[in-house]
Amino acid sequence: MNEVNEKSGAFEYLTTRKDELVGWARKFSIFPYPFVTACCAMEFMSVSSTMYDTDRFGAALPRFSPRQSDLLMVVGTITHKQAPILKKVYEQMCEPKWVMAFGVCASSGGFYRNYAALQGIDKIIPVDVYIPGCPPRPESVIDGIMQLQDKIANASHPIVNEKF
Amino acid sequence: MSQGLLERLRERLDGDGREPVFAHGLLAVQLPREALLDTVKLLKDEFGFDMFLDVTAVDWPKREPRFDVVHHFYSTHDHVRVRLKMAVTEADPVVDSLVDHYGSAHFMERECHDMFGIAFRGNADLRPILLYEGFEGHPLRKDYPKELEQPLVRYRE
Numbered sequence A: 001m002n003e004v005n006e007k008s009g010a011f012e013y014l015t016t017r018k019d020e021l022v023g024w025a026r027k028f029s030i031f032p033y034p035f036v037t038a039c040c041a042m043e044f045m046s047v048s049s050t051m052y053d054t055d056r057f058g059a060a061l062p063r064f065s066p067r068q069s070d071l072l073m074v075v076g077t078i079t080h081k082q083a084p085i086l087k088k089v090y091e092q093m094c095e096p097k098w099v100m101a102f103g104v105c106a107s108s109g110g111f112y113r114n115y116a117a118l119q120g121i122d123k124i125i126p127v128d129v130y131i132p133g134c135p136p137r138p139e140s141v142i143d144g145i146m147q148l149q150d151k152i153a154n155a156s157h158p159i160v161n162e163k164f
Numbered sequence B: 001m002s003q004g005l006l007e008r009l010r011e012r013l014d015g016d017g018r019e020p021v022f023a024h025g026l027l028a029v030q031l032p033r034e035a036l037l038d039t040v041k042l043l044k045d046e047f048g049f050d051m052f053l054d055v056t057a058v059d060w061p062k063r064e065p066r067f068d069v070v071h072h073f074y075s076t077h078d079h080v081r082v083r084l085k086m087a088v089t090e091a092d093p094v095v096d097s098l099v100d101h102y103g104s105a106h107f108m109e110r111e112c113h114d115m116f117g118i119a120f121r122g123n124a125d126l127r128p129i130l131l132y133e134g135f136e137g138h139p140l141r142k143d144y145p146k147e148l149e150q151p152l153v154r155y156r157e
């Protein structure tokens, strides 16, 4: 990319279309890694199986290796004892990656306010979507996934470097 | 039938500083901690209490001695339960371990040590089981600040 090209409108146009294209591809191929620790798991099963079916959003194929996934779904209570494991799993994921806090426990600690529970996973890793509810209704999970898709679609997606 | 067994057990245990009474359908025995091992041996060998259900403690912050250590036993043959209760002080919170009699004592005594800081003489492995290395204090004691957390991972800014 030389000086002349960068200033021209053609380049701007090209990168915007590229972001749109890549965003569109990425938002329909979310590979979730379910980090499931507690009772919210029941709701996770319900939302990922036939009745609600996150496959319709391209977000249903769970990868059980953090290295192959791009959405970390933190489903359930995270204790202080478990926090180092969650952090390690997050760090193993490749860019681009997104994090979903599923249920109030993951979002804020929920009603656990004691020596054991981490008061929200955003204390240790960045979070993109918070889904409230104890446990959340499948509809709210689907809403969360759609909001995340909007976020992905509207983001810029550098491929080579920060500029392109 | 089981009531008869508990009645016989109550008569057998009376004395030696032990006070057996019936409470909530089971036999509750208050005893001095020195009598624990003998009592457990008797329960297991003579009366067939083959299952060690749990050991826990009760914290009475204003009472001296401060803690009650509570054991529960169950007979899988007669389907009855027995509770043993011993008072221990805060300065010397030690009772004898049951690992020689019941294998499950290994884990339950570790938990009780985690939560209340009760030590078990004879249990060589009292590493944290529910808590983690580096945790200070005993969270189920009444004087543990109820919102005090001891995170292992440094928080983000």
Ligand code: SF4
Residues within 6 Å of the ligand: A038, A039, A040, A041, A075, A076, A077, A102, A103, A104, A105, A106, A110, A133, A134, A135, A136
């Ligand atoms: S939010 Fe509610 S359902 Fe979900 S893990 Fe916490 S307590 Fe369980």
